[in-house]
Amino acid sequence: MGELSNMMLLKEEHLQVREMARRFADEVVAPRAKEIDEKEEFPADTVKQMGELGFMGMPYPEKYGGAGLDTLSYTLAVEEISRACASTGITLAAHVSLGCGPIYANGTEEQKLRFLVPMARGEAIGAFGLTEPNAGSDAAGTQTRAESVDGGWRVNGSKIYITNGSVAKYITFTARTDASKGVKGISAFILDTATPGFRVGKREKKMGHRGSDTVEVVFEDCLVPAENMIGEPSGGFQSFMRTLTGGRISIGAMALGIARGAHEHSLRYAKERKQFNQPIANFQAVQFMLADMATKIEAARLLVYHASMLKDAGLPFVKEAAMAKLFASETANWVTDKAIQVHGGIGYMRDLPVERMHRDAKLMEIGEGTSEIQRLVIAREILRGV
Amino acid sequence: MIQAVCIKQVADTETRVKVAADGKALDPAGVTWILNPYDEFALEQALRVREKLGAGEVVVASLGGAGVAATLRNALAMGADRALHLRADAPPPDSLAVARALAAELRPLSPDLVWCGRQAVDGDAAQVGPMLGELLEMPCVTAVAGFELEGRTAVVERDIEGGREVVEVQLPAVITTDKGLNEPRYASLKGIMAAKKKPIEERPAQLGEPSLEVISLALPPPRSPGRVVGQGVEGVQELIRVLRQEAKIL
Numbered sequence: 001m002g003e004l005s006n007m008m009l010l011k012e013e014h015l016q017v018r019e020m021a022r023r024f025a026d027e028v029v030a031p032r033a034k035e036i037d038e039k040e041e042f043p044a045d046t047v048k049q050m051g052e053l054g055f056m057g058m059p060y061p062e063k064y065g066g067a068g069l070d071t072l073s074y075t076l077a078v079e080e081i082s083r084a085c086a087s088t089g090i091t092l093a094a095h096v097s098l099g100c101g102p103i104y105a106n107g108t109e110e111q112k113l114r115f116l117v118p119m120a121r122g123e124a125i126g127a128f129g130l131t132e133p134n135a136g137s138d139a140a141g142t143q144t145r146a147e148s149v150d151g152g153w154r155v156n157g158s159k160i161y162i163t164n165g166s167v168a169k170y171i172t173f174t175a176r177t178d179a180s181k182g183v184k185g186i187s188a189f190i191l192d193t194a195t196p197g198f199r200v201g202k203r204e205k206k207m208g209h210r211g212s213d214t215v216e217v218v219f220e221d222c223l224v225p226a227e228n229m230i231g232e233p234s235g236g237f238q239s240f241m242r243t244l245t246g247g248r249i250s251i252g253a254m255a256l257g258i259a260r261g262a263h264e265h266s267l268r269y270a271k272e273r274k275q276f277n278q279p280i281a282n283f284q285a286v287q288f289m290l291a292d293m294a295t296k297i298e299a300a301r302l303l304v305y306h307a308s309m310l311k312d313a314g315l316p317f318v319k320e321a322a323m324a325k326l327f328a329s330e331t332a333n334w335v336t337d338k339a340i341q342v343h344g345g346i347g348y349m350r351d352l353p354v355e356r357m358h359r360d361a362k363l364m365e366i367g368e369g370t371s372e373i374q375r376l377v378i379a380r381e382i383l384r385g386v
Numbered sequence: 387m388i389q390a391v392c393i394k395q396v397a398d399t400e401t402r403v404k405v406a407a408d409g410k411a412l413d414p415a416g417v418t419w420i421l422n423p424y425d426e427f428a429l430e431q432a433l434r435v436r437e438k439l440g441a442g443e444v445v446v447a448s449l450g451g452a453g454v455a456a457t458l459r460n461a462l463a464m465g466a467d468r469a470l471h472l473r474a475d476a477p478p479p480d481s482l483a484v485a486r487a488l489a490a491e492l493r494p495l496s497p498d499l500v501w502c503g504r505q506a507v508d509g510d511a512a513q514v515g516p517m518l519g520e521l522l523e524m525p526c527v528t529a530v531a532g533f534e535l536e537g538r539t540a541v542v543e544r545d546i547e548g549g550r551e552v553v554e555v556q557l558p559a560v561i562t563t564d565k566g567l568n569e570p571r572y573a574s575l576k577g578i579m580a581a582k583k584k585p586i587e588e589r590p591a592q593l594g595e596p597s598l599e600v601i602s603l604a605l606p607p608p609r610s611p612g613r614v615v616g617q618g619v620e621g622v623q624e625l626i627r628v629l630r631q632e633a634k635i636l
Contacts, residue, residue: 012456016463016578024572054575067575077575 009305014073021077024053025084033085036211037356042167043088043211050088051122055081056095060104064112065120071246072308075253079304082257083264086360087211089254090367094163094212095119097247098368099126102172102188105246106231106239115170115190129159129173129217130240137373139174140183140237144219146175152226153177153189155219158201165215166200168193174236175219181234188236190228197222208359245318247368248325249311252304255328255364259300262332262339262357263293269343269352280342289342293335300328319381326374329364336361387442389432390497391466392488392518393425394477395450395457396508403605410600411476412508421457424503426570427563431533432501433465434568438535443467447491449484449591450477462581463573469584472591479509480598485517487591493522499540500560504529515562526560527553531567 010018029046036043050056059074060066074096082089103116118124135141144157155175165171171191178185191198201216231239267290270281280286303324310317336358340347347354365371397403398418406413421429429446436442446461447470448454458469472487492500500522505512512528519526532543532550540559544551545566555561573581616624629636 012459013578013582015456016460016573016581017575019460020463020573020575020578052574053572054577058575062576062579068579069575073575 009309010072010076013069014076017069017073018076018080020053021055021080024049025080029081029088030084033087033211033353034350034356036085036087037208038210038350040205040210042213043085043091044167046088047091047125047167048122050092054122055092056122056125057100057116057120058096060100060116060120064104065117070308070312071249072305072312075249075304075308078250078253079257079260082254083261084257085211086254086258086357086363087209089257090163090209090212090363093247093250093254094128095126097250098128098243099164099168099170099172101243101246102128102230102239103190105242106188106235107190110227111190111230119170124169125164125167127162127164127168127171127217128240128243129162129165129171130244131161132157132159137370139240140186142174142176142186142237144173144175145179146177146187146189146224148177149223151223152228153224155189155191155197155222155224158216158218160202160216161204162215162217164213165217166203167213171217172230174240177233177236183237184234186237187233188230188239189224190230191219191222191224195222195224207362208356209363244368245321246311248321248374249304249307249317251364251368252300252307252321252324252328255325255332255361256297256300256304258357258361258364259293259297259328259332259335262336262354262361263290263297265352265354265357266290266293266339266342273343286342289338293338296331296335300324300331303327319378322369322374322377322381325364325369326371326378329361329371332361332364333358387435387439387498388495389435389442389444389499389501390492390495391425391429391432391444391446391461391501392492392514393429393446393448393457393461394422394503394506394508395419395448395454396422396506399507405603405605409602409604411603414476419453419457421460422503422506422508424505424507424563424565426503427565427567428501428503428561429461429464429466430568430570431561431563432499433571435499435533435535436465445470445495445497447472447488449474449487451475455586458586459581460573462584462586463577464571465577467584469586471586471588473588474591474593478593478596478598479511479600480593480596481509481511481513482517482597483593485514485521487593488514489518489521490592491589492518496558498557500524500558502560502562504562504564512562515560519560522558522560524558524560525555526562527555528562529564530561531564533561533567 054067057066058069062068078093100119119126146153146155174186174188177187197220199218201218204214270286271279273280307317307320307324339354398420401417404413432444436444444466446466449472502515516526527542530542531545534541538557540555542553
């Protein structure tokens with residue numbers, strides 16, 4: 001599809017990153033997508049290669065093991081990889097935005113050198129533990145407890161739906177350190193998954209993103225050293241909320257990628273598939289679907305890129321990130337639905353990737369803040385000061 | 387060791403090319419530009435030689451308009467040390483002029499190895515490499531699919547009809563590279579950042595007097611559709627008759 005509108009926003013380095021990520025996605029990621037979805041297989045080989053190429057620490061400075069690129073470059077890479085395979089895209093985004101994010105944003109210099117460097121180099125995979133059985137959209141409902149003991153904290157509890165949970169070396173997570181204080185009694189920690197008492201619980205069987213690792217993680221009397229607390233005691237909730245704000249942009253990028261993948265397959269199929277002695281792309285009913293898909297994708301793209309650029313410029317981006325995530329994820333669901341419609345019967349079959357893309361798209365409206373939470377965030381921002 | 391790699395920006399082979407209004411060149415509108423795939427093997431091999439020796443410099447050179455800078459920047463991101471951009475409106479179809487301009491810039495570098503792709507996938511002339519050898523007074527081995535360096539001797543392999551030819555060549559030499567020589571790497575993301583700090587020197591291309599002129603350029607005529615000579619068992623007789631009498635291939 002034409003990409004002239006992007007030329008105004010993207011600098012040469014962005015075009016280079018996009019080209020490199022696109023090529024890697026087409027040649028390495030896409031050929032594995034169908035298989036890892038069917039077998040529910042974590043693409044360890046691809047993730048290793050992504051680490052070697054610098055994807056796993058893209059937006060972090062070189063002194064912390066990263067590639068020193070900006071948010072927009074990271075957005076472009078997540079988009080291209082998700083366009084080929086959403087399972088691989090979410091593995092990358094959960095590691096970079098959520099696993100590494102809190103350490104980079106709120107960690108001490110020592111924590112960055114010790115944890116972020118191996119993570120950004122892709123030598124250690126990261127995960128983020130916030131969600132619990134009773135703490136979803138209401139993250140303040142956290143029940144995992146950390147009790148103060150000699151030299152650190154004793155942690156008990158569990159987290160669910162943790163992306164990368166069974167493959168991670170380090171997990172950043174929240175736990176209640178003061179039962180009397182609501183959200184202000186929640187602190188954030190880094191846990192080495194080799195710590196005694198840590199174990200992987202239930203492995204989820206999911207509708208989509210079946211190649212990504214999603215598990216329950218359990219803490220049973222895990223001793224976390226005092227120096228592994230991120231930020232101030234009781235500052236954990238706020239810092240995790242800020243991480244989610246940044247993470248929303250990468251979910252928007254993933255959703256954009258999924259939508260583009262489905263649209264590209266639809267364009268090709270519509271020109272190849274013949275009915276009534278002509279390609280179905282000749283029929284207006286099909287043309288209108290393709291045109292609406294392209295228009296929504298272009299709008300989503302501008303929202304996601306704009307939110308990325310605001311973050312890069314150090315400007316407020318809470319509202320824009322929520323809008324980008326909301327619109328892009330709803331676009332991904334709409335576009336993948338129409339993609340199956342353009343394909344007709346064969347689109348419903350597992351032989352072609354569009355049915356997988358439709359299953360993958362659904363999560364975009366749920367993970368890292370549901371669409372409803374995004375609307376609340378947007379409403380709060382636009383009503384403030386009116 | 388100094389290695390020079392000559393690279394060319396070409397239209398992506400999936401681009402549907404159109405002839406420009408003057409009927410003598412391709413219309414650049416809507417074309418996706420890529421690094422000539424054979425040149426990727428050349429660059430990759432030069433980088434491997436430098437990595438194996440643990441020292442040396444890889445200089446990439448390309449001739450063309452402003453857009454060529456992006457291809458050079460990509461070569462720097464893959465790992466080349468510096469780049470030479472020989473400015474011209476567009477690479478002329480005259481291979482000798484291109485070879486002359488490249489030779490004029492490469493000669494002062496005294497390169498130990500000069501690498502080219504075996505041919506560019508646009509003009510498919512496969513001439514710049516051998517011409518460079520002549521102009522730089524270096525031996526040239528073309529279409530190389532295997533390469534080992536032993537001191538100042540390169541042992542190279544070429545795919546030939548029905549077999550493989552092994553050739554020894556003394557450095558300095560010009561090598562043109564074929565598919566199968568290696569698996570070109572991706573530019574790493576750190577490489578892309580590092581490339582921003584690497585120099586691209588720009589100079590006018592010294593093309594000299596052209597010795598070749600394009601009179602006209604035309605797309606090949608569309609292929610005629612196939613012909614159904616019959617169906618089922620009954621068709622076989624007719625098919626054999628047509629193959630014998632009309633196509634004359636039986």
